[in-house]
Amino acid sequence: MIPAAFDYARPTSLDEALVLLARGAGNAKVLAGGQSLLPLMRLRLASPGQLIDIGRIAELRTIRDLGGGATGIGALATYRDVLDSELATRNHPILATAIPMIGDVQVRNRGTLAGSIAHADPASDLPAILLALEGTLVIRSGNGERVVAVEGFFQGAFATDLGQDEILTEIRLPATPDGAGMAYRAIEQPASGYSMVGVAAVIGRVGDSIGYARIAITGAGNVAYRAMAVEAALLGSDGGAAAIEAAAAHATDGQVVGSDFNADAEYRTAMAQVYTRRAVEAALAAID
Amino acid sequence: MTEQVRLTVNGVAHEITVEPRQLLVHALREDLGLTGTHVGCDTSQCGACTVQLNGAAVKSCTVLAVQVDGGSITTIEGMAPEGGLHALQNAFWEKHGLQCGFCTPGMIMAAADLLAGNPDPTDDEIRHGIEGNLCRCTGYQNIVAAIREAGSTLRAGAPVPAGAQD
Ligand SMILES: Cc1cc2nc3c(=O)[nH]c(=O)nc-3n(C[C@H](O)[C@H](O)[C@H](O)COP(=O)(O)OP(=O)(O)OC[C@H]3O[C@@H](n4cnc5c(N)ncnc54)[C@H](O)[C@@H]3O)c2cc1C
Ligand code: FES
Ligand code: FES
Numbered sequence: 001m002i003p004a005a006f007d008y009a010r011p012t013s014l015d016e017a018l019v020l021l022a023r024g025a026g027n028a029k030v031l032a033g034g035q036s037l038l039p040l041m042r043l044r045l046a047s048p049g050q051l052i053d054i055g056r057i058a059e060l061r062t063i064r065d066l067g068g069g070a071t072g073i074g075a076l077a078t079y080r081d082v083l084d085s086e087l088a089t090r091n092h093p094i095l096a097t098a099i100p101m102i103g104d105v106q107v108r109n110r111g112t113l114a115g116s117i118a119h120a121d122p123a124s125d126l127p128a129i130l131l132a133l134e135g136t137l138v139i140r141s142g143n144g145e146r147v148v149a150v151e152g153f154f155q156g157a158f159a160t161d162l163g164q165d166e167i168l169t170e171i172r173l174p175a176t177p178d179g180a181g182m183a184y185r186a187i188e189q190p191a192s193g194y195s196m197v198g199v200a201a202v203i204g205r206v207g208d209s210i211g212y213a214r215i216a217i218t219g220a221g222n223v224a225y226r227a228m229a230v231e232a233a234l235l236g237s238d239g240g241a242a243a244i245e246a247a248a249a250h251a252t253d254g255q256v257v258g259s260d261f262n263a264d265a266e267y268r269t270a271m272a273q274v275y276t277r278r279a280v281e282a283a284l285a286a287i288d
Numbered sequence: 289m290t291e292q293v294r295l296t297v298n299g300v301a302h303e304i305t306v307e308p309r310q311l312l313v314h315a316l317r318e319d320l321g322l323t324g325t326h327v328g329c330d331t332s333q334c335g336a337c338t339v340q341l342n343g344a345a346v347k348s349c350t351v352l353a354v355q356v357d358g359g360s361i362t363t364i365e366g367m368a369p370e371g372g373l374h375a376l377q378n379a380f381w382e383k384h385g386l387q388c389g390f391c392t393p394g395m396i397m398a399a400a401d402l403l404a405g406n407p408d409p410t411d412d413e414i415r416h417g418i419e420g421n422l423c424r425c426t427g428y429q430n431i432v433a434a435i436r437e438a439g440s441t442l443r444a445g446a447p448v449p450a451g452a453q454d
Contacts (some may be wrong), residue, residue, distance in 0.1 A: 001330055007289060008308035008354055031355075038350050039332045042311075051308065055355055080344065104333060105401055107346040148354025154417065192333075193419070 003041035017054050018142045022165045024050050030167060033078060035103070035111035036119040041137070060169060063088055069175030075115075079108035092173055093286070094200065098129050098184035103193065112145035114168045117150070117209040120223075122157040122258075124195040127224035129184055129214035130171065132200035140239055147172070165175040179213050180204040181286030185279040186219075187271050189262050195219050196263045199227075199251070199275045201283035203219065203234070210234045215280070220272040221255035230276055231251040238285050248276040293357045296384070297322065298366030306353045310364045315353040316363060324364040325394050328422070335421030338394035339363045345401035356369035367400070369432035375441040376434070377402060385434030395421050399435045407443050411436065 001104045006009065011017040021028055029048035031037055032055065040046040054060060055076065064072035073082060079099050089096040102125050103111060111157050116126045125262045130150045137153060141163060144171045153161045156256065162168060179209040186198030197219040204212035213234040218224040229250035237243035257265040290305050296423045297320060304319045316339070327349055328336035337349040340362040354361040376396045377386065386392045395418060402409060402417030409417065414435045415428070423431060 002311065002314070003338050004310045005289075005307065005309055008291060008352075010354070010357075034352065034355065035350060038311075038352070041309075042330060042349075053352075053355060074382075100416065104335070104337055105398060106347045106420045107332075109341075109401075110346050180450075238412075248302055250313070 001042045001044065002046060003038070006048055009054065010052065010053040010056055012056050012058075014054075014057055014059060014167065017052055017057060017098070017167060018140060018165070020050075020052050021167065022142050026164050028052050030118070032042075032112045032115040033074060033110040035040065036115060036121065037198075055166065056210055057173045057245045060252050063132050064170075066172065067158065071175065073113055073171040073172045075170065076112055077114075078110060078112050078187050079103070082113060083108070088173075092133055092176065092182070093199040093232075094129060094133070094182035096204070098125065098200070098288065101125065101186060103183065103186075112173055117171065118162055118168050120154050120158050120160045120162065121194075122222060122224075123189075123196070123219055125184070125186060125198050125218060127215040128155060128198050128200040128218035130173070130181070131224055131226050132171045132174065132202045132214045134214065135174075136172045137168055138172065140167050140169050141166040149189075151226060156222055176202055177204040179288055180212060181283040182287070183277045183279050183282030183286055185277055185282060197268055197275050198273070199274075199279040201238075201279040203280065203283040204238070205284075205287055208238060209236050213280075215276065217251060217272055217276065218259050220259060220268055225255065227251055227253070227276065230280075234280065235273075242279050244280050244284075248273045248280065251276040291354050291357075293429075294352050295353075295356055295358070296360045298362055301446055304353070308352065310353045310381070311349050312339070312341075312351040312353050312356055312361075313348040316348060316361070322363050322365050326390055326393060327389060333420075333422065334391070334394070335392040335418075336391055338389040338397040338421065339399065340397055343404070344453050345398045345420075349368060362397075364396060367396065374400075376403075378442065379434040379438035383424065383430050383434035383437055385431045391421060391423040391425075397406055399438065402435070403439050403442060409435070409439060429441065 007242040027049040031051040031053045038288035060074045064075040135150045183203040184200045186195040195224045200216045202214040213231040213251040230247045259265045326336035329335035332350045339348045414432045
């Protein structure tokens with residue numbers, strides 16, 4: 001189907017885009033790669049009165065070195081741009097292994113990381129990865145700039161902390177501890193490829209025991225979350241099979257696990273535990 | 289409201305007037321008469337509409353024509369050299385990589401993106417590279433074989449037989 005009619009604007013600077021967005025007050029939507037918004041508009045599940053195409057704002061296209069192993073991923077960086085970025089994949093190797101699991105080539109050539117985060121599909125993969133990397137988000141409006149943690153940004157399915165007059169301009173990923181291993185493991189719905197449950201793990205050792213653990217899970221709760229109870233159980237453990245199994249049992253602690261036609265809560269809970277174990281094992285194996 | 293869009297398609301410059309909601313695939317098929325690019329779904333999943341935009345495979349049903357203003361597009365019609373077949377087209381023919389042929393233009397455009405970055409892909413890499421393209425006929429085996437064959441032809445730099453379609 002063809003989307004309902006809308007007005008179209010293609011600003012060439014962020015300031016211009018922010019003015020248009022403020023003027024559009026609730027009727028206007030930002031268009032980046034269009035890989036989530038256009039399918040919704042084609043199905044007439046969304047019919048914004050105006051699209052503000054940020055695709056030509058050169059200042060948003062960058063992938064920057066923030067120094068010391070930290071990376072800034074501009075709002076227009078596509079999955080493909082990040083995969084092709086030696087800087088981003090060296091600083092955060094999980095991006096190189098996890099991004100190829102998202103969508104397909106065509107979607108990765110157009111879709112942006114920022115667009116995925118702003119869209120906040122509860123089945124999307126990136127939220128778990130950014131939570132485990134302890135990413136922050138740079139958000140701009142006509143009133144200025146604020147920087148928020150990814151943790152707390154997601155408020156529910158397709159709901160975020162982003163105001164209608166705001167643009168997400170950059171995803172910042174801090175350095176991970178030296179030698180940390182990281183991995184993402186997901187069970188995909190076979191037809192759509194979206195994850196029913198996805199688990200990101202970033203793990204470091206101190207001597208013989210686990211000294212650093214960041215575990216985040218998408219698809220199980222109503223928003224992606226840090227699995228703090230898993231992290232607590234891993235810290236100080238030897239990282240052996242028994243310790244991992246015991247920690248993974250806490251994968252959905254404190255969460256209301258969802259049910260839908262793909263997977264009921266019992267199955268999702270079981271898969272969250274299995275994929276937590278697999279992600280932790282893979283992250284430990286990746287420690288260098 | 290309409291917009292002027294300038295785009296180069298298969299090396300030819302065009303200027304078209306479109307509504308902002310016009311999808312690229314419809315601009316190609318209806319405004320420019322290039323009906324080799326197909327529409328197979330309403331959900332951005334089948335890949336039949338795949339074209340190359342500035343050298344990268346995209347689903348032209350999930351791109352607005354206005355978004356590509358100033359861009360360069362290659363469609364299946366732009367793949368073959370005059371009077372011949374592209375190595376991918378020839379390999380799909382030789383290896384029976386199609387039955388009804390509906391998915392074939394999109395398969396070839398996605399495969400071209402894959403081979404450009406990875407001239408010697410494994411079968412797993414080929415399957416991953418055409419993950420965004422659905423075929424309801426072949427069972428994929430022969431499509432994978434065709435892409436593997438095209439890769440080796442392109443690596444060898446062998447000329448594609450002219451008039452191979454005869
Ligand atoms: C066939 C298919 C398969 C997919 N498979 C997966 C998958 O397996 N896993 C997965 O996680 N995702 C998947 N996706 C979704 C994909 O990851 C997202 O569509 C894409 O990353 C969104 O980015 P975009 O640039 O295309 O955003 P758009 O579609 O342009 O925008 C999405 C939303 O975010 C808003 N927005 C975009 N950028 C900004 C910004 N900078 N500031 C404020 N708001 C903004 C828009 O207004 C819109 O509401 C799939 C999509 C398709 C079509
Ligand atoms: S027509 Fe199916 S993906 Fe474009
Ligand atoms: S050959 Fe018929 S859909 Fe692929």
